[in-house]
Amino acid sequence: MLKMIGLLQQLCVYARHLVKFARVKSLHRQWMCFIGLLGFLVLSPSLLLFAQKTGTHMPTRAELEKEKIQLQRQLEEANAHLKEVQKNKSQTIRQVQLLQNKISLRNRLIENLNDEISLIDRDIRRAYQDIQDLENDLDTLKAEYAREVVYTYKNRSMYDYLHFILSANSFNEALHRYAYVKRLRDYRRRQAQSIIQTEDLLKEKIRLLSASKQERTQALSDQQKQRQALEQEKQEKNRLLLTLKGREKQILADIEEKRRAQKKLDATLAALIRREIEEARRKAAAESAKARSSTDVSSAAASSASSSVSAALTETPEEKLISSNFEGNKGRLPWPVEKGYISDPYGRHQHPVLSYVQIENNGVNIDTEKGAIVRAVFEGDVVTATFDQYNRWTVIIRHGQYFTVYSNLLKPLVKAGEHVQTKQPIGIVYTNDESGETYLHFLIYKGTESMNPALWLSSNGQ
Numbered sequence: 001m002l003k004m005i006g007l008l009q010q011l012c013v014y015a016r017h018l019v020k021f022a023r024v025k026s027l028h029r030q031w032m033c034f035i036g037l038l039g040f041l042v043l044s045p046s047l048l049l050f051a052q053k054t055g056t057h058m059p060t061r062a063e064l065e066k067e068k069i070q071l072q073r074q075l076e077e078a079n080a081h082l083k084e085v086q087k088n089k090s091q092t093i094r095q096v097q098l099l100q101n102k103i104s105l106r107n108r109l110i111e112n113l114n115d116e117i118s119l120i121d122r123d124i125r126r127a128y129q130d131i132q133d134l135e136n137d138l139d140t141l142k143a144e145y146a147r148e149v150v151y152t153y154k155n156r157s158m159y160d161y162l163h164f165i166l167s168a169n170s171f172n173e174a175l176h177r178y179a180y181v182k183r184l185r186d187y188r189r190r191q192a193q194s195i196i197q198t199e200d201l202l203k204e205k206i207r208l209l210s211a212s213k214q215e216r217t218q219a220l221s222d223q224q225k226q227r228q229a230l231e232q233e234k235q236e237k238n239r240l241l242l243t244l245k246g247r248e249k250q251i252l253a254d255i256e257e258k259r260r261a262q263k264k265l266d267a268t269l270a271a272l273i274r275r276e277i278e279e280a281r282r283k284a285a286a287e288s289a290k291a292r293s294s295t296d297v298s299s300a301a302a303s304s305a306s307s308s309v310s311a312a313l314t315e316t317p318e319e320k321l322i323s324s325n326f327e328g329n330k331g332r333l334p335w336p337v338e339k340g341y342i343s344d345p346y347g348r349h350q351h352p353v354l355s356y357v358q359i360e361n362n363g364v365n366i367d368t369e370k371g372a373i374v375r376a377v378f379e380g381d382v383v384t385a386t387f388d389q390y391n392r393w394t395v396i397i398r399h400g401q402y403f404t405v406y407s408n409l410l411k412p413l414v415k416a417g418e419h420v421q422t423k424q425p426i427g428i429v430y431t432n433d434e435s436g437e438t439y440l441h442f443l444i445y446k447g448t449e450s451m452n453p454a455l456w457l458s459s460n461g462q
Contacts, residue, residue, distance in 0.1 A: 323400025
């Protein structure tokens with residue numbers, strides 16, 4: 001009887017310890033959640049702004065690193081191109097455009113570093129939280145284990161395991177007592193293992209925290225360097241603008257000349273595309289007339305073929321498939337040059353020097369390196385390869401109801417009627433030896449409607 005009373009007393013002590021341990025952990029976690037939420041709302045406004053800026057999607061460290069590498073590559077290319085243009089001692093508008101492009105890329109890189117620092121700060125806060133939780137859990141586990149060891153040592157004469165088992169009143173009771181003793185030993189062994197695992201996890205968290213702090217220091221250093229470079233580029237751009245604004249009349253004359261040349265090019269492209277559309281209409285009408293014997297049905301088909309651009313250009317199954325595939329790759333088309341960046345965007349925007357002058361671009365200008373090979377962004381049929389008044393070539397490729405235009409070429413590598421594959425070389429970019437400019441004028445049309453090529457090209461520049 002005394003043995004059974006002692007056993008019940010030990011079980012009660014264990015139960016009180018377990019309840020106390022559970023309450024301590026529950027209260028501790030609730031308190032730490034409150035502290036973490038308060039710190040997130042009060043001490044971390046930058047992270048809240050970061051979340052608002054990125055919307056529902058917060059970029060991961062891997063995504064930010066990929067973007068940073070891409071921006072650094074684009075900056076290197078822009079810097080190399082600017083140095084090439086600066087070999088010409090005369091100061092040009094092209095230098096202003098290149099500097100502005102570098103400034104834009106630099107700002108994006110600084111924003112990328114800001115986002116990276118925000119994520120590192122978040123990781124550091126979480127690491128501190130995890131370390132504090134683990135330290136508290138470890139203290140609780142050690143204290144509980146110590147109390148159990150002390151209690152067992154003080155009552156060791158009462159709890160001689162062999163005597164405890166053999167003093168059972170029946171064989172079944174002895175089995176139950178043996179199972180209890182085994183579970184008690186297993187519980188203490190698991191407690192010891194849990195302490196060791198918690199200590200290892202705590203060491204790992206401390207190591208990761210130290211690494212995060214080093215990454216933050218490096219990111220802050222990189223950010224400071226980028227800000228200094230940005231300030232130098234802004235000053236250089238301002239000096240160049242002051243010089244060029246003294247040549248306002250000449251710049252206005254150049255703008256007007258380029259506008260006339262662009263208008264003529266647009267008219268030529270529109271005429272070529274309309275001619276291709278009319279040819280497609282005639283073919284569609286002829287095929288429809290052969291396929292249908294009824295005069296009324298044939299007349300209605302011809303009327304439908306000439307009623308809209310889209311209907312004429314998607315008449316055949318092959319053209320429907322090409323158009324569908326082209327549309328399905330929006331945002332994923334490869335760039336028409338292997339290396340390059342958009343220096344003059346699509347649409348209407350301010351002149352880089354004369355802010356009161358608006359210029360318009362039906363496509364995009366992609367700066368690239370001298371002698372760069374131009375590639376087809378999608379498979380299709382070459383409509384024409386023609387040259388303008390400046391002896392610069394233009395290649396037009398049809399992709400069902402879509403057309404891609406590659407202008408400002410030194411020479412074409414394909415001819416009209418040829419079928420080309422994606423990334424197949426179709427020409428070489430022209431380089432102006434006087435100004436050092438090397439750019440591709442790239443356009444996309446759906447019928448006769450111009451589209452923004454930047455929305456169709458792959459974001460990784462490949």
